[in-house]
Amino acid sequence: MRWIRKLFGGEGERGREPEGGPRRVLSPEETEKIGTEEDLLVGYEAALERNTQAARAEGRGDVEAAIRLYELSVAEEFVGAHPYERLAALHESRRRYAEALRVTEAYVRLARSGRLPRGSQRSADRKLPEFEARAERYRRMLES
Known part of the structure; x- marks a missing residue:
């Protein structure tokens, strides 16, 4: 202690x-x-559990359940990148590029907002270039 x-x-x-x-x-x-x-960070533990449930749903092959759970985390602006990464990847695998772009841009906005707690902001700063590149890739996919 x-x-x-x-x-x-x-x-x-x-x-x-x-x-x-x-x-x-x-x-x-x-x-x-x-x-x-x-x-x-309000509701962080509940959101973390929801993300764990989403990962388990993915593992079972229940992609629709995983998408619903990850969407809740994105809507609540979860401070970690994992649900954004997984949700964008799931949308991309289903060729839903506009949805993948929406989720990726949501994380980019959150990372740039300066509202994240210090540790989460440092992590977001490291992840931001990857998310920006991913967003650009989705934009190109939508143009073609």
């Missing part, structure tokens, strides 16, 4: 605060968003 307290700014080793005061993981701006409409 001590490592959790240290991580989130609680007591340091042996009941002392770290030098310079407690260490905070969230910035004051991020702390203010907690529980508000701007908090993209």
